[in-house]
Amino acid sequence: MSKAESRTAPLPEAGEASVGLAIAWRATLHRDLMLRLRRPGEVLNPLAFFALVITLFPIGISPAASLLATIAPGLLWVAALLAALLSLDGVFRDDAEDGSLEQLLLSPQPLSVLALAKVAAHWLLTGLPLALMAPLLGVMLSLPAGSYGVLALSLALGSASLSLIGAIGAALTVGVARGGVLLSLLVLPLYIPVLVFGAGAVQAAIQGGNVAAHLAILGALLAAALIFSPFAIAAALRISLNG
Amino acid sequence: MWAFLHKLGSPRSFYAITERWLPPLWLAAVALILVGGVWGLAFAPADYQQGNSFRIIYVHVPAAFLAQSIFVTMAVAGLVFMVWKIKLADMAAAMMAPLGAGMTFVALFSGAVWGVPTWGTWWQWDARLTSMLILLFLYIGVIALRGAFASRDGGARAASVLAMVGVINIPIIKFSVDWWYTLHQTASFSITEKPAMPASMWLPLLLMVLGFYAFFIAVTLTRTRSEILRRESSKRWVRELIEEGH
Helix, strand or coil: CHHHHHHHCCCCCHHHHHHHHHHHHHHHHHHHHHHHHCCHHHHHHHHHHHHHHHHHHHHHCCCCHHHHHHHHHHHHHHHHHHHHHHHHCHHHHHHHHHCHHHHHHHCCCCHHHHHHHHHHHHHHHHHHHHHHHHHHHHHHCCCCCCCHHHHHHHHHHHHHHHHHHHHHHHHHHCCCCCCHHHHHHHHHHHHHHHHHHHHHHHHHHHHCCCHHHHHHHHHHHHHHHHHHHHHHHHHHHHHHHHC | CHHHHHHHCCHHHHHHHHHHHHHHHHHHHHHHHHHHHHHHHHHCCCECCCEHHHHHHHHHHHHHHHHHHHHHHHHHHHHHHHHHCCHHHHHHHHHHHHHHHHHHHHHHHHHHHHHHHHHCCCCCCCHHHHHHHHHHHHHHHHHHHHHHCCCHHHHHHHHHHHHHHHHHHHHHHHHHHHHHHHHHCCCCCCCCCCCCCCHHHHHHHHHHHHHHHHHHHHHHHHHHHHHHHHHCCCCHHHHHHHHHCC
């Protein structure tokens, strides 16, 4: 409808184009959030997976609180990372199958910005809930007091980078049938810096180290990912849909 | 210069030009590795602390150099392929990936073997070892992604993007692993601080490094030439070449 109008209308000025981009961005974000919220199972599955994996560790290793407390930061981070990874495959796959991803490619707005909206939707319904849930699981692993806030904050910051980096892998494997295992193979090595500094922040909070330094580097990683990954995601989507 | 590079970009003239490069390259590779190997393994003095076990350095260090250089070369080839659409760059990238993964494995394995007499363990979560291991996973990812695509062009472009993403991430991974190592472990022993070596020790090492690089270039050229013949097998010049009996 709006497309037909824009055809007859004179060329939009620079200001109008950026307004159009903002509308398109919000519309993409809104659409993705709505689609995910209408299938709440997909939103809840990573959370259930996160809780389940955390349950496995005391059973597999030892229920002793002292032991669990020392490994809890790493366990929580690794489990949250795997839960986020699990949900990545769906970021572009449904849209690729029903053809709406091709419409994104054809739209006059830059694909990298629209892909960023899809990643933002993924983070809002995966990374953020995982970060909010982590303190609860921290209690179960008898994580020392005083590190719960840092745990949630580091996961919220870090999972945004994870979503951005992971979306590159998801975009590369969207054209591949059963790309799930391949996706984890591509993405997990790239997750290591985030894991190091995320788990490091929680460790620092427990041991009284410098938490701010870790969080600052997590923020720097997020800033770098925000700058570079949209272009890589857009390039990867073009390859997957045309190649 | 540009005209020459342009000519080199076409598979047919690349095939013709590199035919002359191959014999000297192979000769240099074999000669350097033979001289460096025999010198290093038999004639270089034994280390005063590690004894003869230090001689693994003559395989370990060149392999580790190559492992990292090949990944960077692969990413540059991927960039050339994506920007200028030179298919030859992708052929070379595809051919060097398994060699790079192999070199990473050789570096890791020789490091593990070296670890037994010097550190008393096969594996130590040392920063260098860990980032090498991650590099191996990156190689495997690039090779697997290329293979997963049904169309060759799609796989080629996807592998190029992944190689470029990987090469941006390698310094970050290296930095974070260094940080992680200093945080989580007291350095019980370190391979980062090498004693100053006498010339009779490092000269063979230099020869080995140069020999490994020559070997890498020679292998990549040879394999790329075969790949050219395979991909262009329906072209007339390839068929004429076959009829001539080359």
